[in-house]
Amino acid sequence: MTGRGQEERDFLAAYDPRDFAPIAVTVDVVALTLREGRLHVLAVRRGGPPFAGEWALPGGFVRAGQESLDEAAARELAEETGLDAAALGRVHLEQLGSYGRPDRDPRMHVVSVAYLAFAPRLPDATAGGDAAGAEWLPVPAISPAGQPSSAPSRPIGQGRRTGTHGGGTGRRPLPPGPAGTPFAFDHDRVLADGLERARAKIEYTPLATAFLGETFTISDLRAVYEAVWGTPLHAGNFHRKVLSVPGFVESTGETGTRPGSRGGPRARLYRAGDARRLHPALLRPDREADVR
Amino acid sequence: MTGRGQEERDFLAAYDPRDFAPIAVTVDVVALTLREGRLHVLAVRRGGPPFAGEWALPGGFVRAGQESLDEAAARELAEETGLDAAALGRVHLEQLGSYGRPDRDPRMHVVSVAYLAFAPRLPDATAGGDAAGAEWLPVPAISPAGQPSSAPSRPIGQGRRTGTHGGGTGRRPLPPGPAGTPFAFDHDRVLADGLERARAKIEYTPLATAFLGETFTISDLRAVYEAVWGTPLHAGNFHRKVLSVPGFVESTGETGTRPGSRGGPRARLYRAGDARRLHPALLRPDREADVR
DNA sequence: CTAATAGTGTCTTTAAGACACTATAGG
DNA sequence: CCTATAGTGTCTTAAAGACACTATTAG
Numbered sequence: 001m002t003g004r005g006q007e008e009r010d011f012l013a014a015y016d017p018r019d020f021a022p023i024a025v026t027v028d029v030v031a032l033t034l035r036e037g038r039l040h041v042l043a044v045r046r047g048g049p050p051f052a053g054e055w056a057l058p059g060g061f062v063r064a065g066q067e068s069l070d071e072a073a074a075r076e077l078a079e080e081t082g083l084d085a086a087a088l089g090r091v092h093l094e095q096l097g098s099y100g101r102p103d104r105d106p107r108m109h110v111v112s113v114a115y116l117a118f119a120p121r122l123p124d125a126t127a128g129g130d131a132a133g134a135e136w137l138p139v140p141a142i143s144p145a146g147q148p149s150s151a152p153s154r155p156i157g158q159g160r161r162t163g164t165h166g167g168g169t170g171r172r173p174l175p176p177g178p179a180g181t182p183f184a185f186d187h188d189r190v191l192a193d194g195l196e197r198a199r200a201k202i203e204y205t206p207l208a209t210a211f212l213g214e215t216f217t218i219s220d221l222r223a224v225y226e227a228v229w230g231t232p233l234h235a236g237n238f239h240r241k242v243l244s245v246p247g248f249v250e251s252t253g254e255t256g257t258r259p260g261s262r263g264g265p266r267a268r269l270y271r272a273g274d275a276r277r278l279h280p281a282l283l284r285p286d287r288e289a290d291v292r
Numbered sequence: 293m294t295g296r297g298q299e300e301r302d303f304l305a306a307y308d309p310r311d312f313a314p315i316a317v318t319v320d321v322v323a324l325t326l327r328e329g330r331l332h333v334l335a336v337r338r339g340g341p342p343f344a345g346e347w348a349l350p351g352g353f354v355r356a357g358q359e360s361l362d363e364a365a366a367r368e369l370a371e372e373t374g375l376d377a378a379a380l381g382r383v384h385l386e387q388l389g390s391y392g393r394p395d396r397d398p399r400m401h402v403v404s405v406a407y408l409a410f411a412p413r414l415p416d417a418t419a420g421g422d423a424a425g426a427e428w429l430p431v432p433a434i435s436p437a438g439q440p441s442s443a444p445s446r447p448i449g450q451g452r453r454t455g456t457h458g459g460g461t462g463r464r465p466l467p468p469g470p471a472g473t474p475f476a477f478d479h480d481r482v483l484a485d486g487l488e489r490a491r492a493k494i495e496y497t498p499l500a501t502a503f504l505g506e507t508f509t510i511s512d513l514r515a516v517y518e519a520v521w522g523t524p525l526h527a528g529n530f531h532r533k534v535l536s537v538p539g540f541v542e543s544t545g546e547t548g549t550r551p552g553s554r555g556g557p558r559a560r561l562y563r564a565g566d567a568r569r570l571h572p573a574l575l576r577p578d579r580e581a582d583v584r
Numbered sequence: 585c586t587a588a589t590a591g592t593g594t595c596t597t598t599a600a601g602a603c604a605c606t607a608t609a610g611g
Numbered sequence: 612c613c614t615a616t617a618g619t620g621t622c623t624t625a626a627a628g629a630c631a632c633t634a635t636t637a638g
Contacts, residue, residue: 022314023356025392025403062392064315065401069392098390098405100317100354100361109357111317111403113390219590237628239591244626263637264589279579280626287571511617529601531618536599555610556616572599 024110027073028059028187030096030194031081031117033136034211039227040136041191042080043183050106051184057191058134059112069095073115080134081122092118092210096194104186112185116194118210139195140230198228204281206248209272217256217267218242221249229284241282247275315392316402319365320351320479322388322486323373323409324520325428326503331519332428333483334372335475342398343476349483350426351404361387365407372426373414384410384502388486396478404477408486410502431487432522491520496573498540501564509548509559510534513541521576533574539567
């Protein structure tokens with residue numbers, strides 16, 4: 001595959017023999033979904049060392065020369081959830097960031113490209129592919145505050161950092177594994193970054209709809225925001241706000257079958273609109289605390 | 293470095309022999325700065341094939357087992373600009389995204405982790421390290437609109453894309469190389485993504501100050517916004533807005549030495565404040581056009 | 585009937601932007 | 612004196628949030 005001559009300056013200058021211990025490239029996916037009104041993340045139990053028995057994000061090696069990063073992430077997600085191509089089409093998948101500290105995997109230098117996925121409710125994952133035992137873990141139990149911490153958008157040379165640590169986001173207990181479940185490798189950090197990205201992303205994009213089915217009520221949509229942000233929102237104001245943003249949702253003339261569990265009017269049904277960004281944005285309630 | 297046994301499931305399952313053609317990992321840096329009121333990007337001329345003679349973003353291979361991605365990016369930037377550690381400390385450097393299509397480099401599968409840098413005015417880069425010939429190219433000449441296009445934050449499975457193509461950003465001609473300079477590899481796309489990130493980032497963070505020296509006037513700061521966004525801003529409103537955002541800038545009691553070129557009052561000097569995000573944000577003037 | 589929710593009306597406060605105006609200095 | 616810029620005042624409009632209220636339906 002390699003020619004000779006001029007490429008020396010490009011390849012060999014940077015590739016001295018002992019660097020030739022290769023770097024492995026993996027993709028890991030922070031897949032989020034809503035179950036019973038709570039945010040869940042897809043996790044797998046590690047079968048062997050290192051970190052045997054601990055939770056980890058689903059992921060795997062990129063197939064050299066055969067697939068792009070996006071394709072690898074989609075493949076891993078499909079394998080882990082048992083999704084077919086059609087179902088995968090309804091999942092939003094975007095790149096989150098890359099993590100490459102040389103000591104993040106004790107075996108060798110592994111660069112992991114993390115992806116973030118928003119999925120509507122899916123069948124239980126366990127049936128999936130290689131890594132039997134993928135499960136949806138409730139997020140609040142894992143990540144009490146979920147401060148973003150590392151790779152994406154972190155200044156490097158610069159000082160100007162304060163330790164302030166603002167509002168608590170998650171509440172309820174009910175840990176499925178041990179509370180504050182530690183993830184293998186640096187996956188705690190990847191998850192925290194993914195959560196922060198998700199929280200920010202639904203502010204200015206209509207992607208909250210990616211957690212829902214084809215049609216949904218405004219209350220369903222509000223439940224997404226409340227679960228992702230971990231804050232209750234004012235129903236009336238939320239309703240008006242959503243309808244006032246052009247292209248966020250569009251009405252299907254339909255109206256939902258069942259009201260609340262104990263009565264109430266039937267809500268109208270909407271589907272995702274054609275906007276790709278929300279203008280004006282739907283900003284989180286005051287984050288003053290963790291803002292500086 | 294590798295053990296045996298249980299790791300089979302993790303390593304070997306994904307690592308069949310023919311995949312073992314390694315993937316190379318590089319970092320590439322979109323380094324932006326302001327010169328004569330215009331946005332410039334650091335570029336190098338490629339000495340050999342592929343893409344011999346074309347412009348490319350500065351970058352190089354990550355040293356396996358020796359450095360993190362952040363460190364590799366900082367090292368490459370320092371080598372290319374001839375910056376010492378002190379000067380590097382004044383540069384904002386953050387991860388932009390990763391690019392890994394198998395055919396992006398004709399020689400082999402190379403995953404590039406791109407970084408974005410905001411630098412204050414620096415001495416000319418040419419003196420630098422290995423790749424003699426790094427230069428600051430004016431951005432408007434290269435990237436007339438600079439639509440973001442690929443890796444970061446792009447949905448994969450999903451449709452919902454429109455070809456709309458909004459406001460023109462750059463104007464003036466004066467191409468330094470050929471107009472609409474094509475970059476090697478997929479660096480056009482990386483640059484476009486970096487520009488879009490930069491434009492978005494100065495909306496809700498105080499990072500515009502990273503383009504300036506220790507102290508600056510409000511007009512200096514406005515010049516940054518105008519150059520990055522490619523839009524003239526209303527001086528009076530901008531002034532009031534900047535001072536009203538808590539923690540954006542803080543006054544040094546000083547006042548600048550020289551007014552405009554043809555007179556006027558001396559402007560007060562400010563330095564960067566302690567905020568890490570701007571609340572409320574400084575939003576770009578109506579982007580309605582490219583918004584859906 | 586009671587209770588909970590869907591959806592709307594209205595008012596206050598904040599912020600953005602248009603515009604006008606004063607003050608300051610160099611040529 | 613002329614001109615460009617620094618900085619402030621004021622008004623209009625948009626938007627967010629608090630609060631109140633009506634309508635609808637299950638139990």
